[in-house]
Amino acid sequence: MALTYRSFSRRRFLGGSAVAVTAGALGMPFVHTARAQAATFKAGVITSLSGENILGGNLTKRGYDLWADTVNEKGGVEVAGERFKVEMFYGDDQSNPATGADAAERLIVQNEVDVLFGPYTSGSTIAVQPICQKYQVPMISGSAESPNVWKAKPEFNFGIIPSVDTTSGLSLGVLAKLSNPAAKTVAVIGVNEPFSKETGEGFRDGVEAAGLELVAYELVPPEGDLTPVISKIAALNPDVVAVGGHEEPLINVVKTSKSLNFRPKALIMHYGVTNPAFAEALGADADGTTGVAVWLPTVPYKDDVFGTAQEFTAMAQKKSGVEPDYTEAGCAASGLVLGDALKRLGKKPALTPEDRVALKDAIAETDIQTFYGPIKFEKEGNHYHDNIQPVPVLIQIQGGKTVAVGPKEAAAAPFTYPLPAWK
Incomplete structure (x- = not known):
């Protein structure tokens, strides 16, 4: 990860010693x-x-x-x-x-x-x-x-x-195949920071490959009020909203969308959805949110x-x-x-x-x-030298639990689409 949300890393040497010529x-x-x-x-x-x-x-x-x-x-x-x-x-x-x-x-x-x-x-x-x-x-x-x-x-x-730019883009293809009635339009939000921006760009670039239409691509700061952006997207009424960001921006997208009574037919994010903190912070409002994983048991x-x-x-x-x-x-x-x-x-x-x-x-x-x-x-x-073979697994929060919904051979539950109106 990266230049990713996992940030940069160091390490103290812990190995055994051996004779070497330096x-x-x-x-x-x-x-x-x-x-x-x-x-x-x-x-x-x-x-x-x-x-x-x-x-x-x-x-x-x-x-x-x-x-x-x-x-x-x-x-x-x-x-x-x-x-x-x-x-x-x-x-x-x-x-x-x-x-x-x-x-x-x-x-x-x-x-x-x-x-x-x-x-x-x-x-x-x-x-x-x-x-x-x-x-x-x-x-x-x-x-x-x-x-x-x-x-x-x-x-x-x-x-x-x-890499995240491939998995996020490919996941839209999986979602498109599962949607019924078929999804047609997508709005993408990318948080302007490493990993999140790359994920958003992956969603953006994957729209056409999935046979969908991109109606908006918005790059937003990591912190701040999302109301103007969500309001603009709500006016376009896309079938799918895709978000590249860490847990906190993902949570804020859901909260802001609900406050504006905007509920897309599908809301897809990335790995943050699998973090228990996401569902804990949103409670029942987390249900229906879709995420991406590259492997599941x-x-x-x-x-x-x-x-x-x-x-x-x-x-x-x-x-x-x-x-x-x-x-x-x-x-x-x-x-x-x-x-x-x-x-x-x-x-x-x-x-x-x-x-x-x-x-x-x-x-x-x-x-x-x-x-x-x-x-x-x-x-x-x-x-170059990355393994981009695996098909991403689409997961969705259902009843507070994260379950695989696609592709069909990896699904443990049906895909909830379109999402119901906010309660």
């Missing part, structure tokens, strides 16, 4: 020391283990660790008919991008990791990308969602979660490591005591990408510098089905 010692970026034939592959995790993003950082760590624990229980990653366990090393970005870059360098130079698993926030991810390029070490990012990560065309970084996907999405959920819940969200799932799926690429690469640990470049190339050719959904990385354009 850049300063040899006047070159990195020399792989003569590691004897190793028994394990080394993976470095960079995420927010302290600071304001610690909760999200813990989500990423749980996902990466769940994969490592699961494959190690099976004997490790399979390569050339043998199995090799995965050893995890950790770097704390302390919720700050610059510290994340420092942590990545230490993991590579001191711990000699073969691969990195990426940070919680897109800000830290962007800061780490030049380190990956400098040392020619691949990174698989299970959390980053800002399109700015992929617009930079990072050679050594690969993203599991589709109900999706109809499976793989040979975790099984079905439901089985993965049970496994994660048993380990941590809480149901996994899409971030934890995306991070666990990052490990599946690594395991698949290592198997195809056919190189046993420890990897040489040349092997790590070859591993990057193997990751780029990923084309697998997982409990998280399909994973295949873009090879050109503004989403």
Whole structure:
């Protein structure tokens, strides 16, 4: 995430120590020391283990660790008919991008990791990308969602979660197919801040692809009275209102719409709807609000490591005591990408510098089905090396609970459309 609502991140280095030849010692970026034939592959995790993003950082760590624990229980990653366990090393970005870059360098130079698993926030991810390029070490990012990560065309970084500009736009196509009578017009509100603006732009750009008509696109400040904007949109009477913003602006859109007695046939927002604080703040007025998720435990996907999405959920819940969200799932799926690429690469640990470049190339050719959904990385354009394959899941608050309503194969309840008048 980003340049996203998850803000920027740092991390304190927490990994073990290892003998290394540093850049300063040899006047070159990195020399792989003569590691004897190793028994394990080394993976470095960079995420927010302290600071304001610690909760999200813990989500990423749980996902990466769940994969490592699961494959190690099976004997490790399979390569050339043998199995090799995965050893995890950790770097704390302390919720700050610059510290994340420092942590990545230490993991590579001191711990000699073969691969990195990426940070919680897109800000830290962007800061780490030049380190990956400098040392020619691949990174698989299970959390980053800002399109700015992929617009930079990072050679050594690969993203599991589709960026917000794609998921928000695609979600309108899902909504359009479910609407009856068919939705025709859309008004979009974007909050003028990172992530929120990108989400709003995704909604805006997705209108035409969904076969709908854009009647308004309004960019609003994060704080302030929304009455003029909602009044203007109400006069246009669009079928759908789409909003890119954090929880508080989303809540204010609902409150302002009700105060003006304006009720569109559908109100769609982004991930904030899944935050319990949204429904708690609005009570019954939250009902009917639609949101977007890139993964839910109900999706109809499976793989040979975790099984079905439901089985993965049970496994994660048993380990941590809480149901996994899409971030934890995306991070666990990052490990599946690594395991698949290592198997195809056919190189046993420890990897040489040349092997790590070859591993990057193997990751780029990923084309697998997982409990998280399909994973295949873009090879050109503004989403270079991002996985934009998964179809977003449309969720709706019904009776105070968040349920999946589309696409049909992932739905747990019918889509309420059009929304009834305010009570």
